[in-house]
Each structure stands twice: as structure tokens, then as C-alpha cells.
Amino acid sequence: MRNDDRPDVGARSGARGALDLLDRYPFTLGVLLANALLFAFAAARSGGPSVAPDVLVALGSNVGSLVPGEPWRLLTSAFLHHDLLHLAFNGFALYSIGRVLEVHFGSARLWVLFVAMALAGGVASFAWQAARGAPAISAGASGGVLGLITLGWSFARANPARLGTLEGSLRSWLVWIAVFSVLFFAQLDHAGHLGGAAAGLAAGQLVRPRPGADTPPAWEVLAHACSLAVLGAFAAVVVRLRDGPPPL
Numbered sequence: 001m002r003n004d005d006r007p008d009v010g011a012r013s014g015a016r017g018a019l020d021l022l023d024r025y026p027f028t029l030g031v032l033l034a035n036a037l038l039f040a041f042a043a044a045r046s047g048g049p050s051v052a053p054d055v056l057v058a059l060g061s062n063v064g065s066l067v068p069g070e071p072w073r074l075l076t077s078a079f080l081h082h083d084l085l086h087l088a089f090n091g092f093a094l095y096s097i098g099r100v101l102e103v104h105f106g107s108a109r110l111w112v113l114f115v116a117m118a119l120a121g122g123v124a125s126f127a128w129q130a131a132r133g134a135p136a137i138s139a140g141a142s143g144g145v146l147g148l149i150t151l152g153w154s155f156a157r158a159n160p161a162r163l164g165t166l167e168g169s170l171r172s173w174l175v176w177i178a179v180f181s182v183l184f185f186a187q188l189d190h191a192g193h194l195g196g197a198a199a200g201l202a203a204g205q206l207v208r209p210r211p212g213a214d215t216p217p218a219w220e221v222l223a224h225a226c227s228l229a230v231l232g233a234f235a236a237v238v239v240r241l242r243d244g245p246p247p248l
Contacts, residue, residue: 035141042081060073060076075229077125078143082139093142094148101155105207105209110148111227112226115230116147117144124143124195125138125191142188151201153166154201
């Protein structure tokens with residue numbers, strides 16, 4: 001029997017471990033938590049493990065016909081997911097890759113780059129929908145996640161002494177994603193993926209953190225600005241919901 005007067009060491013050490021992880025990887029775990037909470041809310045509204053299309057549209061998915069009047073959808077769509085498998089795959093990739101990159105780039109810098117790459121994926125998806133004249137209901141963090149993969153791959157190629165083994169593993173990620181996307185998931189938003197990946201490659205050429213150097217203060221300012229932009233985008237979704245579902 002356990003003496004209730006004694007401290008619950010297991011519970012306290014578990015909580016401390018979770019706090020330590022959050023302290024080390026605030027970007028990775030913060031984005032994962034935001035995606036999970038939004039999915040749980042959307043799934044509850046849909047009454048099942050898959051999110052209903054009308055719920056995705058109402059919560060800010062990237063629908064080409066709605067973006068001109070509601071441009072925040074280019075950003076909010078990156079934090080929404082269609083079903084549990086969609087969330088799990090993006091979450092696994094983000095957790096696996098985000099932690100490694102967060103150590104080298106810093107949390108503030110990586111958050112800014114992720115938002116930029118997710119936005120680039122949203123713009124590419126919108127442009128493709130407009131070019132085809134066929135609006136879709138696009139959602140998911142995969143544009144930003146693919147941007148992280150190409151960012152890390154480009155960065156590792158330029159720094160083989162620091163990240164020699166990372167280049168090969170990230171290249172494998174890219175190959176497997178390409179194969180599975182083409183062979184098994186033809187309905188995926190390939191334009192959004194390519195937009196995020198291209199932005200990641202560009203960022204990998206332009207952003208080169210120095211080993212051991214602190215993140216410049218400007219990145220902290222940009223990180224706060226990105227957080228306000230994301231919060232503002234979802235605030236716009238809430239205001240739009242008060243007016244009823246958007247017409248497609």
C-alpha cells in the first residue's frame with residue numbers, strides 16, 4: 001500500500017519530464033498540441049474520428065473560391081486536418097524532424113520559418129485551385145512539415161561536419177513521401193506540398209545559424225508577430241462563424 005503522506009514521486013517526475021521536454025522543444029510540442037486540440041474540437045463537431053467537410057470549411061480550410069474574401073484561410077488551413085491518420089502522419093513527421101531542427105535553428109527562428117513555409121504552401125494550393133478552376137477543401141500541416149524537411153536537408157548538405165547523417169535520413173523522408181503521395185494518395189494537395197517544400201529549400205539557402213550562437217533578437221520579434229498573425233487568423237474564423245457558414 002502507498003502512504004498518502006509521501007510525495008508521489010512517479011507523478012512528479014513524469015510532470016517534470018513533460019515540462020523539460022516543453023522547455024527544450026516549445027516550437028515542436030506547441031504546434032503538435034495546437035493541431036491536436038483543433039482536431040479534437042473539429043472531430044467533436046463532426047461526431048466522429050473524421051472531420052466533416054462543412055466543419056473544415058467553417059473552421060478555415062483553404063477553399064479557393066473563399067480565399068479572396070477570407071485570406072486568413074491560407075494560414076488557418078495549416079493547423080486543421082481531415083482525419084486521425086492525416087493528423088498522425090503529420091504529427092509523427094513534425095515530432096521526428098522538428099526536435100532535431102529546433103536544436104540547431106532555435107525555437108523562435110524555426111517557428112517563423114514554419115509559418116512562412118505553411119503560408120507558401122497555402123498560396124501554392126490556392127494558385128493551383130484557381131488555375132484549374134476547381135475549388136477544393138485543403139487542410140493540413142504537410143506544407144509546413146515538408147518545408148521543414150527540405151530546410152533540414154539543405155542545411156545538412158551545407159554543414160556535413162555537423163549534420164552528416166541527417167542529410168541521408170531527410171532525403172529518405174522526401175523519397176518515401178513522394179512515392180506514397182503519387183502511388184497511394186492521389187487526392188493529396190500536391191501543390192501545397194510543393195509550395196512548402198520550395199519555401200524550405202529557399203530558407204535553407206538564406207538562413208544559416210552559427211553553431212553555438214544565440215538567436216538574434218529580431219527573430220524573437222518575428223516569432224511574436226507570427227503568433228499574433230495565427231491568433232488573428234483564427235479570431236477572424238470565430239467572427240466569421242458568428243455570421244453563419246460561408247457560402248461555397
